[in-house]
Amino acid sequence: MASSSALLTALFLSHLPTLSLSAPESIQCPSAWFPSSSPIRLITLPPSKINDGYCDCPLDGADETTTGACSGSNLWAGVGSFKDNFDSSVKYFVCPQQPSLQLAYSRVDDGICDCCDGADETSGTCQDNCDEVLAAERAARAKVKADYEIGSKIRYDSIAQYINWMGEMKVQLELKEMKLTELEGERSGLDEEMKEAKIEFVQNRVRVVMSHMMTKIDSVTSLIGVNREGVSEHMSVDDLSSFIILLCMLSGEGSNDHVVNGRCVPFDRASIDIGIMWSDDVDGDGLPKFEYMNLESDESVLQYAEKIIALVKGKDTEEWSKNKTTNGKKSRDYDDDDMNRDFLADEDLDDIEPDDVSESQKDEEKEVENGPSVDEMVDSRLKSLHLSRIRGLFKEQADMLLKLTPPAVEEEPEEGDEAASTDETEDEEPAPAFDPAAMNMAKSAINKRLSSIRRGEASAKFAARHIISLMRNRPVSTHSIPNDMHLLALRMIHHSQIRAEDIAEAIYTTSTTFRSDLDADPATCPATSPWSSMCPPKVYTGFPPESITNAATRLCNERADAMSGVCTAQENLDVNDFPTTINEGYYNYYSPKERGESDEITEAFSRTTSLLNMPYKLSSVMFTTGKLDKQIGDIKTEIDKLQRDMGGDDANKFGFEGELFILRDTCHSVESGKYVYEVCIFGEATQRDIGQKQGGTNLGRWQTMQMGDDGVRTLKWTDGTKCWNGPQRSAEVVVTCGGSETKLLTADEPETCRYVFTMESPIGCDGFFKANNLL
Incomplete structure (x- = not known):
């Protein structure tokens, strides 16, 4: 059975005119399969390309007489009547009434009417619809022309606006840049004036701070027992270090503002006051690094001045609150004369006499190498604080109280309930009255005090770590400045902002002159008051001064009813023992208080406080500089915006x-x-x-x-x-x-x-x- 394709082929061939069955011979024909710029030329085709289904002679179709591959439809035998007048130099047939319509010769006499008047088909079967076609073309062309005229005018006007706008923007930009150059020139002229004002400010501030350690004793230095020779007889360097750590703890408990990200703000400020600049870097032992400000180095002085200015302006805590680490300078190894040279290089300070440093004190200040770890030393420091142990007692009792929960409320029996007899009811003790709301209020008070204690502990740990670094790395020399630990302690008193009563408690509980708990057996519970070292206040050879003893007397009177001898938390605590209120002094914990204007400590520091303020000269230069910096910043912002609007680095932004x-x-x-x-x-x-x-x-x-x-x-x-x-x-x-x-x-x-x-x-x-x- 013949295939369907064979039948179709036979049917197709039956409609063809009689053709010679002899083998095809090579033929020549004009070809148009070339780029439009090339002339039409004759090509010779071998027998294998005759009637192979591919049109090699698109102008006359001579190679595909039996396949119709060259025709648009039906069998195409060339260009019909145009064949006789065929011009090989013309590549397209142009419709007479449609000059823009150019047809390839393969579309002529292909049975499809392409020209509106049928001029491409000689069969005469095409209708003439040129009126309609040309009318539509004319309308479309007219619309395109009208759109172009409107659009081109809008485009031209827009380009003109752009040119004018760009010109105005360039003028504005030039004016802004001229103003910027003027302001920057004015600003640079203040740099040297600013530098001189900062150096003068630092030198004057150093003199004021150092005046505390002059041989003439005053109300400030007497707070820590410094005598007329500049030596403290009642507070050793170790006492002073504990005193500083304790002030960080008390100030941290007293105010949120004194602890920023675990940093003891008063300690940072006191360090700055005496020329110690701490770094966020640590040494090989994990201790923070520091360096002393060097008055002979302008770079060191200016770096120090920035810290002082931030402190005076109250902006020193802003950087700490960001909690980011910066690369600080490496600490240095000091020889015997480094301290004196670095901090007191100014010849005007030569009249300050050094204190006498005994050999035993030198040994006390040196840390033993390969000793306990930093964390162990920090913990030891905190545990040695008398007030820290008192806080521990409150924490133990508070922890047990917070674990207690109110008892479940029992439902009253309904009438006729025989579950319990009248006799049994009479024998039972009445249930204790219990107010869950009072318990919640007491727990809230406990949590607030625990929060304050934890804040103070974090601040004290910060101070202890830095004190250990200072004790280990500070130079020890008879030529050094008057003891920097004394200065640090004095400035800590100022910056802690706690009242005289709390300062008195810190002095009496850290000075070995007064502490009565040094030899106490921690396994026994003393029957004396936790403040036996302070109450009643004692005085040894004029120490402490009257202002401190008066404050201590007031404090002792306040705490006369404190629970004497309590040294352990309550055992077998029952919910019925829960206190309805948590008063001051509960388990010997008293919250530190901030000092007021009439406080003895405020009065003692009143003279130096005013001297440490920003001087008018520096304030004036800083104000002018700040004003110029703002103007420069504003005009730079305006310039950046102008440049962005104009395209910035993109020269082709506006096309x-x-x-x-x-x-x-x-x-x-x-x-x-x-x-x-x-x-x-x-x-x-x-x-x-x-x-x-x-x-x-x-x-x-x-x-x-x-x-x-x-x-x-x-x-x-x-x-x-x-x-x-x-x-x-x-x-x-x-x-x-x-x-x-x-x-x-x-x-x-x-x-x-x-x-x-x-x-x-x-x-x-x-x-x-x-x-x-x-x-």
Whole structure:
């Protein structure tokens, strides 16, 4: 049985004219399969290319007389009546009434009417509909011309506006840059004046701080027992270190402002006062590094001045609150004379006499190498504090109280309930009255005090770690400045801002002159008051001064009713023992209080407080400098904005001749399918569901406008949201002339996550469009 293709072939051949069955011979024919710039030429075809189903002779179809491969439809045997007049130099057939319609010769006499009057088909079967066709073409051409005239005018006006705008922007930019140069010149002239004012401020401040250790005793130095020779007879260096750590604990408990990210703010400020600059770096043992300010080095003085200025302006804690680590300077090894040279290089301070440092005190200040770890030393320091042990007792009792819960409320039996007899009820003791609300209020008070204690402990640990570093690395020399631990303790008293009563408690419980608990057996519970070392206040050879003994007397009177001898938390604590209120002094814990204006400590430091304020000269220079810096900053911001508006580094921001100026920051949208697509010039391209007002999928951010050699403009957006398992989304808009209005016409996604839009806009109405469409 013959195949269907064979039958079709036989049927097809039966309608052909009789053909010679002899083997085909080579033929020649004109070919047009060449670039438009090449002339038509004759080609020779071998027998193998005759009737092979491929049209090699498109002008006359001589190679495919039996296959019809050269015809548009039916069997095409050449150009019919045009064959005789065929001109090989003409590559196209032009419709007489449609000059713009050029047909390849393979479309002549192919059975399809391409010309409106049928001039391409000699069979005469085509109707003449040129009136209708040409009328529509004329209308379309007229619309294109009208759109071009309107759009080109708008485009021209926009370019003119752009040129004027750009000129004005350049003038503004030049004026701003001239003003900036003027301000920066004025600002640089203040640099030397600022430097001199800062150095003078630091030198004067050092003199004021150091005046505390002059041989003449005053109300400040007497607080820590410094005698007329500048030596403390009643507080050793070890006592002073414990005193400083305790002040950090008390000030931390007394105020949130005195602890920032675990740092003891008074300790930082006291260190700055005496010229110690701590670094966030640590040494090999994990101890913080430090260095002393060097008055002979302008760099060191200016670095120190910045810290002092921040302290005076109350901005020293801002950097600490950011909790970021910076690279500090490495600590140095000092020889015997380094301390004196670094801190007291100014010849005006030569009248300050050094204190006498005994050999035993030198040995006391040195840390034993290869001893306990830093954490162990910190813990030891805290445990040695008498008040720290008192806090521990309160914490133990508070921990047990907080674990207690109110008893469950039993339901009253209903009438007639025989579960319990009347006799049994009479024998039972009445249930204790219990107020759950009172328990909650007491727990709240306990938690607040525990929070204060923990804050104070964190502050004390910070101070202990730094004190250990200072004790280990500070130089020991008879030529050193009057004992820096004395100075640090004095400035700690000032910056701690706690009242005289709490200062008195710190002195009496850290000075070995008064402490009565040094030899106490920790396994026994003494029957004496926890403040036996202070109450009643004792005085040895004028120490402590009257202001401290008076404060201690007031404190002892306040705590006369304290629970004497309590040294362990309550055993077998029952919910019925829960206190209804937590008063001051509960389990010997008293909260530190801030000092007031009339406090003895405030009065003692009143003279130096005013001297440590910012001097007028420096304040004036800083004010002028700050004002100029703000003006410079503002004008730089204005310059940056002008440059961004003008295009910045993108010279092509506004496109060819600045034509995008008319479209700057505008958005255009089109609906397609179930989505709305929006493109914003200099902004983003977005895809949203119809009805969705915000959000959507980011198709990319504005990148640039490109123009091809044919004048076609393409706007591009890139780096949009990444497709699932695909590339980042991108979008491009092909622009053509569109008259007076800019609008998106179509949206398509020819490739995965690549979106292509068409747009009509006046910016496309230029000379390229006119040449390609109107001439």
